[in-house]
Structures are given as C-alpha cells and as structure tokens.
Amino acid sequence: MQIKNIILYKNKTQIRVLPFDLGTVNIITGESKSGKTALIDIVDYCLGSRDCKIAEGVIKDNVYWFAITIVFNQNEEYFIARQNPNTKGIQSISEIYIEGGHFESPPDFDQIIPNSNIGYLKDFLSRKLSIAENLQIAEGNTRDPLEVNFKHARIFCYQPQGLIAQRDYLFYNQTEPFVPQAIKDSLPYFLGAIREDSLKVEQEISQKRRELNKLLRENGEAEKIKSEGVSKAFSLIEEAKAIGILSDSTTAASVEESLKLLIKLKDWDSNPVNIETTGENSALKDLVKTRSELKHDLGKLEDNISATSNFIKNNFSYTEEIRQQQIRLESVKLYNVANEGDNQHCPLCDSELNVEIPSIEAIHKSLESLNKNLESTTKESPRLNEYLAKLNQQKEILKTEIEKAEKSITALYNQQEKARTLRDLNIRRGKVIGRISLFLESVDFTEDKTLSAKIENLKQEIKYLQDQVDRETKEENLISILSKINLQMSKWVNNLDVEYTDVSIRFDLNKLTIFADTINKAIPLHQMGSGANWVSYHLLIHFALHQHFIQSQRPVPRFLIIDQPSQVYYPPEKDEELKGEIKESADEIAVRKMFDFIIETTSALSPNFQVIITDHAYLKGDKFRKHVKEIWRDGRKLIPEEWYK
Known part of the structure; x- marks a missing residue:
C-alpha cells in the first residue's frame, strides 16, 4: 500500500491535490508554517485514526473534506475521505467515504457522502494488506490477547518532526498508553517470527x-x-x-x-402388599366417642356411689349418737318419782336448785321420740346397702365396656401402622429396583x-499443533530476524553522520531502543549525544525494518513519511539562508549524506517502497532536486492563499 495523493476540499470548486510518485522518494521542501507537518496527521486521519491530530488554524479553518488515494499492487486504487470535525464542532468524526476504482481526477465534492466508518476501514485495510486472523497471547496470560491489525502496522510508517530527533522513543505514538506493549506484541508477527495461521x-x-x-x-x-x-x-x-x-x-x-x-x-x-383399611377413620372416631361417653357415665356413677357411701357412713354415726343419748336418758329411772312435779329440788338428793330442770315427764317424752327415730333409721339402712351394691355392679359393667373400647382403638391403631409399614416397604422396593436399573445402564465391565x-x-495431534506454534521456535525465529536487521544497520551506519561507526548496531525489542555495542560497553540511544545521532538511528531502524518487511512480503504498508529530518542541522530560523545555493558546510555535507542514504536505499527497494519527506532543506544537485515534488515558499503552501485571503 502506497499513497498516490493527498486531496483537500474546501467546497465544490476549491480543491487542492498534492500528488506523489509511487515506489520512490517524494520531497516537499518549504519554509515554516507552510503546512508540511500536517501531512502525517492528514494521512493518519484519513486512514482511520481515532482522533484528529491536525493542528487548529488555517488548515482546519478552510478544509471541509480531508482525502487520500491509496494504491495496492501498483494499480488497485481506493479513494478515502473523512470530514473535518470542525465543520460539526466536535473532536473527531467516525464516518468516512470510501470508493474503489481508477481515479484520473478526484471525485466531485457533491459525490462525497459518508458510506462507511473507521471500524470497517480498519478491517478493510487489514484484509487488503493480507493481515491474517491472529491472536498474540502473552506468556502466562499476564494480559489480554492482542489481535494484530492495520492500526498496529501504521506505527512503522510515520516519523513526525517531534519523533525523528527523539532520543527516548523510536516509534509513532510510543508515548501513548499501551502502545509500547502493543509494539512488542505485534512486531514479531509483522517480522514473520510466528505463523500466519497461529x-x-x-x-x-x-x-x-x-x-x-x-x-x-x-x-x-x-x-x-x-x-x-x-x-x-x-x-x-x-x-x-x-x-x-x-x-x-x-x-x-x-x-x-x-x-x-x-x-x-x-x-x-x-405386586404391592396392601391391608384393607376402608372406613378405619370413621370406626376409630366412633370408638373414641363411645369410650368418652362411657367414661363420662362412669364418672357420674362413681359420684353417686361416693355420695351413697357417705350417706350410709353418716347415718351410722347418727344412730350411734342416738343410742348414746338413749342410754343417757334411760338413767332417769333412777330419779325419785315422788319429786316428779317438783322442779326446784334435785330428784336424787332433794337439794334446792338455783335453775329449774326439765321435768321427768319431758325427759321421758324425749326418750320415746328418740326410740322412734332410731327404729326408723335402722329400717332404712338395708335398702341403702342394696342400692350401693347395684351402683358398684353398674360401675364394673362400665369399666368392662371402656376396656373393650380401648382394645378396639388399639387394634385399629396397629392396623394403620402395619399399613404404613407395608406402604414404606413398597416404596423402598421401588427405589431399590430403580437403583438397580440405573446401575445396569451405567456400568460396563x-x-x-x-x-x-x-x-x-488427540494427545498426539495436540502435541503436533503445539510444535507448530511453539514459543521457543518463535523466539528462535525472532532472534534470527533481528540479527539480520542488526547486521543491516551495522552495514549502513557508515553512510550516515553518527558518532559510533564500525561497531555493531543492535535493536532491543524488549526495551524498544537501539544500542551501539562498543568494545567497552553497550551504549543505548538515550545516552548518545547529538541530535544527528538520534535522527540517523531512527532512519537506520525504520529502513532496516521496511527492507525486511518487503523482502519477506510482510503485511505492512509500503510507505514511510518523514517530517523534517534535517531539523538538527537547519533549524527554522535558517530558512532565509536555505533559499539560495550556499557553499557546503559540514552540516550540509551531513544532510546530503542523510538524503543520499534515503534515496539510494529507497531506490534499491523500488518499486515496493515509497518515502515522503517534508523538510526545510533544498539541497544542490540533481540527485536531491529530481525528487522534489513541490517547493512551498514565496506564498505557496499546502493551503492556497486564495482560500483564506
């Protein structure tokens, strides 16, 4: 995948087309504030970045659609347009317009109507690059698996102005959260260290x-x-x-x-064994009722017996008392009959009495009355005893009836218990038969x-498949590939203006940095002085990676956009000096070596690699100038002046 052009739409009539050549170096040179730095952000936005990083100002104030045309295999073209989010007053827009075909001229403004979104675009570009379905699983499952797709591939296609001369970072967006780990997880796949169908x-x-x-x-x-x-x-x-x-x-x-x-x-x-218990509840109820009535009658009878017994006992005591009284009264026969009418003298001793005593006649009358009562009581006593005997006989009959009722109740209870026991036995038998059936169905001797x-x-098949994606094999392949990349950088190092020459240059994937292995020690990039070293090593690693991607036919876009690689030699304040041809200084010699390296390396990979460079420098010589696509000076810029003046 390479970039055919960048297209900016302001309206129906004002359209800016910035063309590029495929398979070679494209240089846009110009002064500061001409829009060079925005090219990477425009391309990244059109290729589905989540955020719009295009700087506020003239560009976003005067562009309605940002668009690019990308080319696959030299002839398959796709036009991708994405609306400027400022037109809607938001930070980013997910809708895009994508169209395939051969474009001699860009589509009309009115033709551009969103027909897809960045999610589809990411999947579409992943398929077009032939990024196989994959899942990079961390060892020990220490983090979520990573599915490598196009958004990981574009990391190796941009070198913005703030990154190309950076000593702490090598790759695009490396400072964002999770991106460093994503680079470490995805780069082995892009290098081809693991199977496509992993x-x-x-x-x-x-x-x-x-x-x-x-x-x-x-x-x-x-x-x-x-x-x-x-x-x-x-x-x-x-x-x-x-x-x-x-x-x-x-x-x-x-x-x-x-x-x-x-x-x-x-x-x-x-064949369940049953006991017939029809009506048992009503019979039991009648028996209990009968027993209750008999006990009630027995209670009343016992009360009568007790009352009769008490009466007889009390009557015997009364008779005895009457007899004693009679004996005492009969003693009056000892009285003197001569004094019977005299109530003032004692009938025994004739002494004078202070209290008048009853007459003898009255005593005799009382005694006669007692004798009559005693005779009557004696006659009634046999009748009471006979009545008491009958009551006791009835009592025994009632007790016998109660005992029969209780035996019948007990018999019914026993019958019910036997019925329950038989029912339980039938249930137990059914359960045992069921367990036997289940056992015979499940057992197999x-x-x-x-x-x-x-x-x-299955064990053999799993072992065979594991050998195909064996982690040790992946590590061995990765070491082998990185060794080739390191060897290539070590060969190229003399073509650039660097401090450490004739030493081994090594890329460390775990630390995402470059080391110069000197005789004494390994020196990491961040400990190397001079911006010239930082720029040169950025170029070395990216060109070495892209050479491997191309030679191994890996699914990475075939372009690299570099913004202002000469900034460490020619700061913006020297723009006026760079307008004309000046005598070559040491810095210009170093810059020429850098551009010669880029042009020669890209040419060696032609037509499979495209480089787009935006820079202040405008060097002498045809080798440089034949690759210059536009010069943005003297009022010429990315956005035409007539759009905003």
Missing part, C-alpha cells in the same frame, strides 16, 4: 483440548464405575434381600453371577479400547 492453530488446539478433556472425563467415570461396580453390585443384592425381593439364602460368588441376579431383578414385577485410542490420538 490463531487458527491455537483455536484448533483449544478445540482438541476440550475434546480430550471430555474423553478423559468419560474414561475416568468409566474407570470409577468399573472399580466401584463390584462392591456396588453386591451391595444392591444385599438391599434386595433386606426388603424381601430376594430370599436370604441367595448368594452370588462372582461379578457375573451378581450381574445376572440384578438383571433379573431389573424386570421384577412388583468390558474394556473400551476405542476410547483409549481416541485419547492417545
């Missing part, structure tokens, strides 16, 4: 591992069932004997005999050789 192979390994784990589980379950099957079979036979399905005398001397017994039991016809063969075959 993701497919990894997915196949994962699928086969899942199949293997499934077979191992099945095999483990089979082995477990087999090991436990013997004891389980005998255990089920003992259960069957305990619930009466098998007789107690049944024995099984071997596994085969036990299986035969269990197979017979699996089809055992269960025959050896499954096919399962073992499948497991062994």
Whole structure:
C-alpha cells in the first residue's frame, strides 16, 4: 500500500491535490508554517485514526473534506475521505467515504457522502494488506490477547518532526498508553517470527483440548464405575434381600453371577402388599366417642356411689349418737318419782336448785321420740346397702365396656401402622429396583479400547499443533530476524553522520531502543549525544525494518513519511539562508549524506517502497532536486492563499 495523493476540499470548486510518485522518494521542501507537518496527521486521519491530530488554524479553518488515494499492487486504487470535525464542532468524526476504482481526477465534492466508518476501514485495510486472523497471547496470560491489525502496522510508517530527533522513543505514538506493549506484541508477527495461521492453530488446539478433556472425563467415570461396580453390585443384592425381593439364602460368588441376579431383578414385577383399611377413620372416631361417653357415665356413677357411701357412713354415726343419748336418758329411772312435779329440788338428793330442770315427764317424752327415730333409721339402712351394691355392679359393667373400647382403638391403631409399614416397604422396593436399573445402564465391565485410542490420538495431534506454534521456535525465529536487521544497520551506519561507526548496531525489542555495542560497553540511544545521532538511528531502524518487511512480503504498508529530518542541522530560523545555493558546510555535507542514504536505499527497494519527506532543506544537485515534488515558499503552501485571503 502506497499513497498516490493527498486531496483537500474546501467546497465544490476549491480543491487542492498534492500528488506523489509511487515506489520512490517524494520531497516537499518549504519554509515554516507552510503546512508540511500536517501531512502525517492528514494521512493518519484519513486512514482511520481515532482522533484528529491536525493542528487548529488555517488548515482546519478552510478544509471541509480531508482525502487520500491509496494504491495496492501498483494499480488497485481506493479513494478515502473523512470530514473535518470542525465543520460539526466536535473532536473527531467516525464516518468516512470510501470508493474503489481508477481515479484520473478526484471525485466531485457533491459525490462525497459518508458510506462507511473507521471500524470497517480498519478491517478493510487489514484484509487488503493480507493481515491474517491472529491472536498474540502473552506468556502466562499476564494480559489480554492482542489481535494484530492495520492500526498496529501504521506505527512503522510515520516519523513526525517531534519523533525523528527523539532520543527516548523510536516509534509513532510510543508515548501513548499501551502502545509500547502493543509494539512488542505485534512486531514479531509483522517480522514473520510466528505463523500466519497461529490463531487458527491455537483455536484448533483449544478445540482438541476440550475434546480430550471430555474423553478423559468419560474414561475416568468409566474407570470409577468399573472399580466401584463390584462392591456396588453386591451391595444392591444385599438391599434386595433386606426388603424381601430376594430370599436370604441367595448368594452370588462372582461379578457375573451378581450381574445376572440384578438383571433379573431389573424386570421384577412388583405386586404391592396392601391391608384393607376402608372406613378405619370413621370406626376409630366412633370408638373414641363411645369410650368418652362411657367414661363420662362412669364418672357420674362413681359420684353417686361416693355420695351413697357417705350417706350410709353418716347415718351410722347418727344412730350411734342416738343410742348414746338413749342410754343417757334411760338413767332417769333412777330419779325419785315422788319429786316428779317438783322442779326446784334435785330428784336424787332433794337439794334446792338455783335453775329449774326439765321435768321427768319431758325427759321421758324425749326418750320415746328418740326410740322412734332410731327404729326408723335402722329400717332404712338395708335398702341403702342394696342400692350401693347395684351402683358398684353398674360401675364394673362400665369399666368392662371402656376396656373393650380401648382394645378396639388399639387394634385399629396397629392396623394403620402395619399399613404404613407395608406402604414404606413398597416404596423402598421401588427405589431399590430403580437403583438397580440405573446401575445396569451405567456400568460396563468390558474394556473400551476405542476410547483409549481416541485419547492417545488427540494427545498426539495436540502435541503436533503445539510444535507448530511453539514459543521457543518463535523466539528462535525472532532472534534470527533481528540479527539480520542488526547486521543491516551495522552495514549502513557508515553512510550516515553518527558518532559510533564500525561497531555493531543492535535493536532491543524488549526495551524498544537501539544500542551501539562498543568494545567497552553497550551504549543505548538515550545516552548518545547529538541530535544527528538520534535522527540517523531512527532512519537506520525504520529502513532496516521496511527492507525486511518487503523482502519477506510482510503485511505492512509500503510507505514511510518523514517530517523534517534535517531539523538538527537547519533549524527554522535558517530558512532565509536555505533559499539560495550556499557553499557546503559540514552540516550540509551531513544532510546530503542523510538524503543520499534515503534515496539510494529507497531506490534499491523500488518499486515496493515509497518515502515522503517534508523538510526545510533544498539541497544542490540533481540527485536531491529530481525528487522534489513541490517547493512551498514565496506564498505557496499546502493551503492556497486564495482560500483564506
């Protein structure tokens, strides 16, 4: 992929086209503030960058559409346009317009209508570059897997002004979060150190591992069932004997005999044993009610017996008291009859009494009354005893009836308990038969050789696939490729203005920097003095990488845009001096060596590599000037003056 042109649209009539030659060096030289630095940001924006990094000012104030035409394989062209976000007052726009075809002239302004977005563009460019479906998995899964795509490839295509002379960083956007790690993860793929179909192979390994784990589980379950099957079979036979399905005398001397017994039991016809208990609840209810009534009657009868007994007892005490009184009254026969009418003298001693005593006649009358009462009481006593005897007889009858009722209730309770026990037995038998059926369906005492063969075959297939994506193989390939790149940089180092010549130059992927391996020690880029060293080593690593990408046909765009590589020699304040041809100084000699290196190396890779350079310098000699596409001086700039004046 190379860039055919950059196109800026202000409106229908004002269109700026900046053309480039394919497969060679394109130089745009000019003074400061002419728009040179914006080219990288414009290209990156049109190729789907998330943010619009084009600086505010004349360019964004006067452009409606930013567009580029890219070319694949020298003839397949695609026009990509993306709207200036300032036209909508936002930071970035995700919609794009993309069209394929052969473009002699850019599409009309009115023709450009968004038809896609940057997500599709990223996938489209990844496919066009033939970036295979991949997934770079960190060792030990210490971070999320990285899917390499076009956005990682463009990192190696830009060297902005602030980066080309940077001693701490080598690659585009390296200062942004996660980008350094993304470079470390994606560069081995772009270099070709790992298989193109690594993701497919990894997915196949994962699928086969899942199949293997499934077979191992099945095999483990089979082995477990087999090991436990013997004891389980005998255990089920003992259960069957305990619930009466098998007789107690049944024995099984071997596994085969036990299986035969269990197979017979699996089809055992269960005839549940039942006890008829129809109406048992109503009968029990009537018996309980009858028992309650009998106990109530017994209570009343016992109350009557107690009352009668108490009456007889009290009546006997009354009779005894009457008899005693009678004896006492009969003593009056001792009284003097002569004094019967005299109530003032004692009938015994004739002494005078202070209190008048009852007359003898009254005492006799009282005694006669007592004798009559005593006679009546004596006559009633046999009748009470007879009544009491009847009550006791009724009591015994009631107690007998109550005892019969309680026996009947107990019998009903026992009958219900037996019914429950039989129901439980039927349930237990059904459960045992079910376990026997399940056991016979799951157990298999025959050896499954096919399962073992499948497991062994899967293990061999997984090992073969793992060997294809083996991490050690990847590391070995990466070391080999980086050694070739380092060797190429070491050969080129004398063609540039650097401090360390005739030494080995080495790129460290883990640290993302360059080392000069001197006799005494390895010196990293950030410890090398002079901006000339920093620019030269940036050029060395990028040209060495692109040479490898091209020679190995790796899926990386075939262009490199470099902004102001001569800035360390010609700062912007020397623009006036650079307008004319001056006598070559040491700095100009160094700059010429740098451009000669770029032109010669690009020419050696032609037509597969394109370099676009924006710079202040305008060197003497046809070698430089034949590659100059435009000179932005004396009012000529990226944005024509008539657009804003």
